Amino acid sequence: MPLGPLPAAVPPSWYLTLSAILFALGVLGFLLRRNIITVFMSIELMLNAVNLSFVTFSYVLKRVDGHIFSFFVMVVAAAEAAVGLAIILTVFKNRQTLEIDEVSTLKN
Amino acid sequence: MDALLFMIFAAIAVICAINLVVQTHPISSALSLVGVMGALAALYLLLGGEFIAAAQLVVYAGAIMVLFVFVIMLLNAGSERKPVIKPRGKYLGAPLLLVFLGMMAYLIQRIMPASAPVVFGAFQGGTAKEIGRSLFTVYLLPFEVTSVLILIAILGAIVLARKEVD
Numbered sequence: 696m697p698l699g700p701l702p703a704a705v706p707p708s709w710y711l712t713l714s715a716i717l718f719a720l721g722v723l724g725f726l727l728r729r730n731i732i733t734v735f736m737s738i739e740l741m742l743n744a745v746n747l748s749f750v751t752f753s754y755v756l757k758r759v760d761g762h763i764f765s766f767f768v769m770v771v772a773a774a775e776a777a778v779g780l781a782i783i784l785t786v787f788k789n790r791q792t793l794e795i796d797e798v799s800t801l802k803n
Numbered sequence: 804m805d806a807l808l809f810m811i812f813a814a815i816a817v818i819c820a821i822n823l824v825v826q827t828h829p830i831s832s833a834l835s836l837v838g839v840m841g842a843l844a845a846l847y848l849l850l851g852g853e854f855i856a857a858a859q860l861v862v863y864a865g866a867i868m869v870l871f872v873f874v875i876m877l878l879n880a881g882s883e884r885k886p887v888i889k890p891r892g893k894y895l896g897a898p899l900l901l902v903f904l905g906m907m908a909y910l911i912q913r914i915m916p917a918s919a920p921v922v923f924g925a926f927q928g929g930t931a932k933e934i935g936r937s938l939f940t941v942y943l944l945p946f947e948v949t950s951v952l953i954l955i956a957i958l959g960a961i962v963l964a965r966k967e968v969d
Binding site: 702703704705706707708709710711712713715716717719720721723724727728729730732733735736737739740743746747750751753754755757758759760762763765766767769770771772773774775776777778780781782783784785787793794 | 804805806809810813816817820821823824829832833836839840843846847850851852854855858859862863866867870871874875877878880883884888900903904907908911912915918919920921922925926928929933934937938941942945949952953955956957959960961963964
């Protein structure tokens with residue numbers, strides 16, 4: 696990556712690198728946090744990072760298909776958020792906790 | 804100018820994402836996520852994705868995050884306990900993450916070494932007109948299947964969040 700005076704415009708690879716950084720941070724939050732809601736938000740962050748990659752490739756290839764994929768990811772994320780948050784509500788109603796370590800019915 | 808805008812919004816996105824990971828209170832994380840999504844919407848606009856930028860703001864930063872904030876409010880979620888990190892993860896995790904990111908950056912630079920820089924306005928295909936045409940011709944079947952998916956999600960959310968669960 697050439698350093699020095701800032702160029703007038705950045706190459707698409709910088710956008711992809713930013714996408715990788717955001718995805719890594721999402722993975723970090725997913726593994727590190729203990730609150731169900733924060734874990735869920737980390738998943739949304741990862742989906743957003745992938746969307747940035749799609750839109751960047753759409754720009755590089757000068758085609759609209761990347762935007763369509765990005766659109767479908769958004770739709771799936773919206774559906775996932777509705778169902779996931781309903782599950783979180785149900786878990787909290789039954790167990791009065793948001794710690795993922797204490798929700799271990801399926802463990803072993 | 805384009806590079807400056809990219810730097811500003813990329814910095815906002817990364818700082819907000821780091822803040823999302825390190826904050827212990829979920830409402831701080833939710834507001835950081837709104838920041839990430841706003842910055843990403845600006846980057847989509849730089850890449851010529853007008854429709855996607857608007858949808859990002861309306862669907863993600865609007866609808867989904869309102870849902871998150873509502874659930875945080877409903878459950879009265881407080882700060883979480885400090886996570887227990889084993890020493891192996893403590894001393895190996897951060898260097899491995901940096902190595903992974905370095906390798907990804909190197910690979911990206913190798914695969915697309917000399918592509919033309921991103922100039923605002925160079926790609927005009929991201930308008931609502933183009934996306935609509937593509938959505939209703941080439942991607943008609945996935946689009947219709949999506950409506951079934953949303954119907955199932957609505958039913959699932961209603962069934963799960965009903966008063967009597969058992």
